[in-house]
Amino acid sequence: MIGYLTLVFLITGLLMLGGRAVSRSIALLAAQSLVLSMIAFYLGLWDAKASWHMLVVGGLTLVIKVIVLPWILYRLADRVVKYHEVPLSIGPGLSMLTGVLLVGLTYSYVVPVLLKEVQVGGQMFPVALSAVLLGCFFMISRRSAFNQLIGIVMMENGLFLCAIAINGGMPLILELGIFFDLLVGVLVMGVFTNRIRGTFDTLDTKVLNKLKG
Amino acid sequence: MLYLLLLIPLLTAVACLLPLGIRSWERINVMGALMTGVAGLYCSLMPFRAGGGTRAGSFLFIDEFSAVLVFVISVVGTICCLYTVGYLRLDRESKEVAEGKTGRFFGLLHLFVATMYLAVLADNLGVMWVAIEGTTIVSALLVGFYGSRQALEAAWKYIVICTVGISFAMLGIILTFYAASGILASDEIRLSWSFLYPMAARLDPLLMKLAFIFVLVGYGTKAGLFPLHTWLPDAHSQAPSPVSALLSGVLLNCAIYAIIRFHLLTSASAGSNFSGKLLVVFGLMSMAGALPFILVQKDIKRLLAYSSVEHVGIIVLGFGLGGALGYTGALLHLVNHALGKSVLFLSAGTLAQKYHSKLIPRMKGIGQLLPVTATVFMASLLAIGGAPPFGLFISELDVASRGFQAGGMGLGFVFLMIIAVVFAGLIYFAGKMYFSDLPTRLTGGERFSASHLLLLLPLGLLILQGIYMPGSVQYFLFRVVSFMTASGGVY
Numbered sequence: 001m002i003g004y005l006t007l008v009f010l011i012t013g014l015l016m017l018g019g020r021a022v023s024r025s026i027a028l029l030a031a032q033s034l035v036l037s038m039i040a041f042y043l044g045l046w047d048a049k050a051s052w053h054m055l056v057v058g059g060l061t062l063v064i065k066v067i068v069l070p071w072i073l074y075r076l077a078d079r080v081v082k083y084h085e086v087p088l089s090i091g092p093g094l095s096m097l098t099g100v101l102l103v104g105l106t107y108s109y110v111v112p113v114l115l116k117e118v119q120v121g122g123q124m125f126p127v128a129l130s131a132v133l134l135g136c137f138f139m140i141s142r143r144s145a146f147n148q149l150i151g152i153v154m155m156e157n158g159l160f161l162c163a164i165a166i167n168g169g170m171p172l173i174l175e176l177g178i179f180f181d182l183l184v185g186v187l188v189m190g191v192f193t194n195r196i197r198g199t200f201d202t203l204d205t206k207v208l209n210k211l212k213g
Numbered sequence: 214m215l216y217l218l219l220l221i222p223l224l225t226a227v228a229c230l231l232p233l234g235i236r237s238w239e240r241i242n243v244m245g246a247l248m249t250g251v252a253g254l255y256c257s258l259m260p261f262r263a264g265g266g267t268r269a270g271s272f273l274f275i276d277e278f279s280a281v282l283v284f285v286i287s288v289v290g291t292i293c294c295l296y297t298v299g300y301l302r303l304d305r306e307s308k309e310v311a312e313g314k315t316g317r318f319f320g321l322l323h324l325f326v327a328t329m330y331l332a333v334l335a336d337n338l339g340v341m342w343v344a345i346e347g348t349t350i351v352s353a354l355l356v357g358f359y360g361s362r363q364a365l366e367a368a369w370k371y372i373v374i375c376t377v378g379i380s381f382a383m384l385g386i387i388l389t390f391y392a393a394s395g396i397l398a399s400d401e402i403r404l405s406w407s408f409l410y411p412m413a414a415r416l417d418p419l420l421m422k423l424a425f426i427f428v429l430v431g432y433g434t435k436a437g438l439f440p441l442h443t444w445l446p447d448a449h450s451q452a453p454s455p456v457s458a459l460l461s462g463v464l465l466n467c468a469i470y471a472i473i474r475f476h477l478l479t480s481a482s483a484g485s486n487f488s489g490k491l492l493v494v495f496g497l498m499s500m501a502g503a504l505p506f507i508l509v510q511k512d513i514k515r516l517l518a519y520s521s522v523e524h525v526g527i528i529v530l531g532f533g534l535g536g537a538l539g540y541t542g543a544l545l546h547l548v549n550h551a552l553g554k555s556v557l558f559l560s561a562g563t564l565a566q567k568y569h570s571k572l573i574p575r576m577k578g579i580g581q582l583l584p585v586t587a588t589v590f591m592a593s594l595l596a597i598g599g600a601p602p603f604g605l606f607i608s609e610l611d612v613a614s615r616g617f618q619a620g621g622m623g624l625g626f627v628f629l630m631i632i633a634v635v636f637a638g639l640i641y642f643a644g645k646m647y648f649s650d651l652p653t654r655l656t657g658g659e660r661f662s663a664s665h666l667l668l669l670l671p672l673g674l675l676i677l678q679g680i681y682m683p684g685s686v687q688y689f690l691f692r693v694v695s696f697m698t699a700s701g702g703v704y
Contacts, residue, residue, distance in 0.1 A: 118423075132384075166391045170339060171404060174343065188350050188353060211366055
C-alpha cells in the first residue's frame, strides 16, 4: 500500500514538470499533498512503529496543504497570472526528461552512494529526495515568480516525506512549526507576487535583473 | 525571564500594528525597544551568574554561547529600533514612506527582533530552524518595504534563495535526528541541544558529517558564505538602512550561530578535523570572493554588504581554526563586527537620504554636509577596516595569530593580505566621499542630536575594547571559550 502511494507521489511530481498551465500545477500539487496525508494516515493507523501524532500530521497536511494552500494559490493565480500559462526556460518534454534523469540519479547514486549511511529500506526515502530535487528543478525551469512559489511547496512536500521515511516523522512541535512557517511564507510570497505583478506588469523573472555586481 | 524576552517585542509589534497614529507608534516603539534591550542584557548575564546553562520551560535555554548572541541582538536591535524613529521622519519628509505605513514598519521590526531572539534561545534544533525561517519571512517584508522595482526584486530573490537554501538545512536536521535515534529514546528530546550535546560522542560520525554538510549549505546561504551569498548585497542595499544594519549586524550572526552549534556537535562526534576544515575553506573563500566586488563597487550600501561577506568569512574562519585563540578571536569579531557594521549602515543610510542617492561618486563632501554623522561614518569605517584602536583590530589579530599557528605561514599570509587590500579599498572610497567638495545644490550643517548619541555608544564600546578590556569582560569571554573548547573542539 505504501509502495503504491509513494509511486503516485513521484508520478504527480513528474507530471508537474510536464505542463505549463498554472491551474494544472496547482491541482497536481494538491494531489501530491493528498497522497502525503494518506501516507501519514496509513502509517498512523496501521504501522505499529509510527506514533499517534502521524494522525495529527496527516490531518494538518489535509487541511493546510490540500485545502487551504491550493485555495490561496487559485485565488492568487486568478489575480496575478495573465494567461494562465507561464514562460518556460526549458520545453515541457525536455523538462520531464530531466525530471526522470533526476529520479534515476537519486536511485542510482545519491541514495546508495552519497547517503549510504542512512539505512532505511523501501521506496519512500529515494522518492522523497527525488521530490526535493524535482521541486528545485521546477523552480529553475519556470521563469515565473508564481511557479517558484509552487516549487517551494513541492520541495517542502519532499522534505516532509523525507522526515517520515527516515525517522517516522519529526517531533510534533517541529511539525507544527514547519506548517506555520509554510503557511505564512506562502502568504508573504503571495503578497510579493501580487506586488511584482502590479509594479512590473508581469511575473516573468526575466525582469528581475536590475541588481548586479 | 526568557519568555518575557520573547513576549516584550511580540507585544510591542502587536501594539504597533494597531491603528494609533504616528506619535503613539513612535512612543510604543521607543518604550518597547528600551524594555527589550534591558531584558536582553539581563538575560545575557544569566548563564554567567548561574555558572552554566539556564533553561526556562522545555523550549528555551540560554548558555554561554547564546548569551553572546543575546547581548549582540539586544544592543544592536535596540539601537536600530531607536534610530528608526529619526530615519522614518526624514523618509516621511521626502515622501518616500506614507504616514500610515510607519506603524507597520515598527511592528515588523520588533517581530523581526523577536524571531531572532527565538532563534538563539531555542533549545530544540528544529525550533531553531523554524525561527530562522521565520526571520527570513519577516525581514523579506522589511527589505521590500519601499516597494520600488529594485526593492521588490531584492526581496523576492532574498525570500526564494533563503527558503530553498534553508530546506537543505532541514535535511541536515533530519539526519541528525536519525543519528540521535539510537541513543536517545524519547522523540521530544532527540533534537534538544542540551540533551544531545553531552551524548554527542556517541552519535554516528559518518551521519553527522553528512548532516553537517547539509547544514553548512543551508544556513551558509543565510549567513552569506561566498558562493551562496548572492541574495545578500541586493537585500542589504535595497532595505531601509536600519533594516540593513539589523540584517548585517545580527541576522548573519544568527545563521553563523546555528552553523557553529552543529559544528560543535559534529566535532564532538567525528573530531573537529572535518567540520573545522570545511569552515576554514568556506571562510577563506568568502574573504577572497568578496574582495573584487569591494574594489570595484559604486553603491555605498553594496560596498558595506560585500564587506559583511568578508567579515562573515573572518568569523567562520576563526571558528573553524578553533583553539582558545581562534574561538576568542571569532567571538570577539562577531560582537565587534555587529557593533561596527550597524553604526556604519545607519550613518551611511542617513547620508544617502540627504543625497537622495546611494552612489559613491554622487556623495561628495560628506564632511561638509553632515559634519557629525560623517565623522561617525569615517570612524566606523576605519573600525570595520580593522584599524587600531578599535576592537576589530584585536579580534582580527587573534584570528590571524591562530591562522599562523594552526594553518601555517600560507594561511596567515593570505588572511592578512586580504584584510590589507580590503582596508585599502574602503579607505579609497571613503577618502573620495570625505575629501571632496559639496555640490552647490546642497547646504551643509547639522546639530548634535540624540540620534548621534545612539551611534556613538557602540563606537565607544569598540574603542574601549581596543584599548582596555575590563577584567569582568575577560572573565565572561574566558567562560564562553572554555564552554566551546570543553569537548575537544580544538583543531
